[in-house]
Amino acid sequence: MYSKGFIVFELGCDIVTILSDLISIESETGNEKALCDKLFDTLKSYDGELIRVKNSLLFNLDLKKDKRVALIGHIDTVPVANSSTTPEIKDDELWGRGSCDMKSGLAVMLKVIDDISIGKIKPKQNLSFVFYENEEGALPNGINFLLDNNYLMDIDFAFVLEPTQSKYSVGCLGSLAVKKDVYGISAHSANPKKGKNALIEATEIVMSVEKMNKLINKDSSIDGLDYYETVNITQLGTTTETFNVIPDHVEIVANFRFSPKRSSNEALEYLLEFLGQDNITILDKADSCYIGDSGNDFLLPNIDREIMQAWTDIAQLNKAGIPSINYGAGSIKYAHKPDERISIDELTEFYKSLVTHL
Numbered sequence: 001m002y003s004k005g006f007i008v009f010e011l012g013c014d015i016v017t018i019l020s021d022l023i024s025i026e027s028e029t030g031n032e033k034a035l036c037d038k039l040f041d042t043l044k045s046y047d048g049e050l051i052r053v054k055n056s057l058l059f060n061l062d063l064k065k066d067k068r069v070a071l072i073g074h075i076d077t078v079p080v081a082n083s084s085t086t087p088e089i090k091d092d093e094l095w096g097r098g099s100c101d102m103k104s105g106l107a108v109m110l111k112v113i114d115d116i117s118i119g120k121i122k123p124k125q126n127l128s129f130v131f132y133e134n135e136e137g138a139l140p141n142g143i144n145f146l147l148d149n150n151y152l153m154d155i156d157f158a159f160v161l162e163p164t165q166s167k168y169s170v171g172c173l174g175s176l177a178v179k180k181d182v183y184g185i186s187a188h189s190a191n192p193k194k195g196k197n198a199l200i201e202a203t204e205i206v207m208s209v210e211k212m213n214k215l216i217n218k219d220s221s222i223d224g225l226d227y228y229e230t231v232n233i234t235q236l237g238t239t240t241e242t243f244n245v246i247p248d249h250v251e252i253v254a255n256f257r258f259s260p261k262r263s264s265n266e267a268l269e270y271l272l273e274f275l276g277q278d279n280i281t282i283l284d285k286a287d288s289c290y291i292g293d294s295g296n297d298f299l300l301p302n303i304d305r306e307i308m309q310a311w312t313d314i315a316q317l318n319k320a321g322i323p324s325i326n327y328g329a330g331s332i333k334y335a336h337k338p339d340e341r342i343s344i345d346e347l348t349e350f351y352k353s354l355v356t357h358l
């Protein structure tokens with residue numbers, strides 16, 4: 001059973017019950033207040049510094065240690081049709097929206113706080129717990145706000161508990177989205193000599209980007225960890241509304257997922273070699289990251305490492321000078337899906353493993 005209807009979460013329960021409680025409170029992006037309220041009310045009875053910033057929370061424990069480690073998780077979920085906020089256990093899995101992305105991580109953070117309060121965990125470091133809003137929406141998100149307003153000071157290392165199947169995700173690709181406007185001259189399609197068809201030039205640019213993709217889209221690695229770069233045309237369209245007019249304007253959007261070895265500026269420079277320099281609008285420019293050796297004091301040698309083949313908030317934390325990795329139970333393949341679920345065994349094992357890092 002879970003404690004839906006109670007004013008606070010009962011953190012003395014097992015972790016599956018805590019996760020069930022979290023799933024039962026809807027917290028789609030932009031609608032996190034109810035969950036944040038309940039988390040706040042729950043944590044205020046625990047010893048520690050509790051700070052609320054809009055619908056994000058920080059819970060800091062100063063244990064007079066040398067270093068500070070943060071556990072970080074977003075409290076929002078995406079809206080998914082046909083996914084349920086009524087938790088359900090089937091076989092050895094817990095189903096429900098956010099079960100893997102990433103209320104499982106929040107359940108782990110809450111359980112750690114409770115286990116510290118009863119002396120079951122004796123941390124070797126000062127700890128910060130960061131519950132933040134608005135991760136699934138457009139940037140800037142809740143982490144940007146906390147970074148920009150200096151709430152995440154003095155953190156030596158951070159674990160972001162996104163689902164990684166309990167591997168260390170020690171880097172991620174960057175993302176660049178660029179719009180290119182291609183202009184021609186409109187004319188009657190029965191008499192096109194007087195015009196210039198923007199689609200013809202646009203097609204050449206599309207092929208040029210495809211050529212770039214062939215050059216970059218290959219197996220790459222950094223310190224033996226595999227990833228690949230890719231660039232894709234994700235939008236292409238004219239603004240003409242009739243069939244008998246030569247189009248004078250085409251919009252192309254290209255999305256470049258680039259290596260931790262390139263900065264976002266280098267990635268942009270490279271992409272523009274194929275898109276051309278003119279009429280460019282940058283829609284999204286998010287750095288890649290790789291922690292290199294900076295996590296060695298905080299990580300264990302026996303846990304598998306990977307580069308995440310996507311962009312995540314660890315890039316923003318690393319850029320802000322906080323060495324950070326993703327490390328959490330559950331598989332990203334169930335995230336944002338109606339059949340979202342997590343293995344109860346994996347979650348339980350993950351908890352035991354995470355605690356050894358604290």
Ligand SMILES: [Zn+2]
Nearest residue numbers: 074101102162
């Ligand atoms: Zn997530």
